[in-house]
Amino acid sequence: MKNIISKKVEQMQPSGIRAFFDLVLGMKDIISLGVGEPDFVTPWAIREAGIYSLEQGFTSYTSNKGLYKLRLGLSRYLKAKHKLDYSPEEEILITVGVSEGLDLALRTIINPGDKIVVPQPSYVSYGPVTELAGGLPIYIDTTKDDFKLTPEKLEKAVDKRTKGIILNYPTNPTGISYRRKELEALSRVILKHRLVCICDEVYGDLTYDFEHIPFAGLGGLKKNTIYLNGFSKSFAMTGWRVGFACGPKDIIAGMTKIHQYTIMCVPITSQMAAAEALVSAKKPVEEMKREYRRRRAFVVEELNQMGLSCHNPQGAFYVFPSIKKTGLNSLEFSQKLLKEEKVAVVPGTAFGASGEGYIRISYASGMESLKEALERIKRFLGRIKNAKK
């Protein structure tokens, strides 16, 4: 029998830490700081809107691009919040989370062999999805620059075959973000080389120290930026799977072509709920943000005090402390911590080779669990230190 699995899929690298994940999932009574989603339940007004839409019998397909009501709401929301101008008719597409938006964006712009720049450590799917689309990811190690992409390194990485770049800020897994000046410096390189910029800004609303500036809002950038965002993180709606892509109409038209054949449309219940989120969730969203901000300050301070040096992340709900001092590598540290103290974290290597020497800690957990988990990590570090002596 011939090989059933295609070469392309066979060559895809399975995540190197799958075994570690299975270990975590198989254990009971652990405190997990490895969760990449909010610990809050979707605010009730949003859930209620989903339920109501079901009661009213909204169970059909929607237009491929998504409910007009939702696109119109988004257009107004983005205008009011970020002064972004996107027409609900031609420049907005509702996607199954940012994940689908990313896939569509890459498949829409990549010709075989095109290079896509990916700053690392990065979210896990950027590289593999680029490869699936026929592209070649070019990774830039940002660990020496406080996890930020610098214009110099970008300039160096770009050549004639470079088609685009994936920019994610605030960044999963490091939590860093960029100020306007830094973005403008990057934008000059991007404009110079006419790169398409795919921006995953799903954590944008969870920016704590300064205003989040969407890349598409910078001068001259709208025409080559695909702005990806979604409801998962800021509205605590991960399981609903609603995201959106905004961009120039020809790109959105291209993305919609793929979307209509592969997905058809995002589930209507989720779209109805998302439309409600835009109008009635301001207060709970602000409350969640304040809570994350407090936890961030607490966790960063505690980690630094116990000797796991970590920078101050400006957004999302992750910190990315260095564990190099312990003498263990990321996976060893995570495995040992899990076995000995029943605390789960994600090894930095899950986010690319440059994540070696770091772990990702998510503070999307209640204060009580955070305190307890940090206490255990402290105990764990003390033991390692003594063992070394």
Add this chain to the structure above:
Amino acid sequence: MKEILEVLEKDGRATPEEIARMLKKKPQEVRNAIKKYEKEGVILKYKAVINKDLIRDEDSGLRALIEVNIVPQKDAGFDKIAERIYSFPEVTSCYLISGTYDLLVIVEGKNIHTVSSFVAEKLSCLENVRGTTTHFLLKKYKEDGVILKHREENKRIAISY
């Protein structure tokens, strides 16, 4: 400064040191602020929220909401008679209400007998009380923002990107 209250309202046991870390302030600053709130009566007390339904005790307590119609007094209006009512230790809450009656009084007692005798022998007999309607509470679903349920199991998968 108000954020200190937000933290304490969620967790009355958060220490000044912990709060200081969360809000990037000095512990002494937080301690002073809390003291000030306590002094001003903004923070009245710290207590546990107890789900009494889980204490399987016959006499674990019964609560009644009592609508009270009263005759306001000259000069003092409703306040004086309200004071006479809320001073009874059985009364846990007392509100002046707009609408068809005047005071909403929440009373707690060991069982139906103690609550009824309070209404019959103490409350109704007060001079300016014109009438009462008593509603016994059957089940509590949510109290002070807390849904009275067992802690739910974690619905998220333990690890994800």
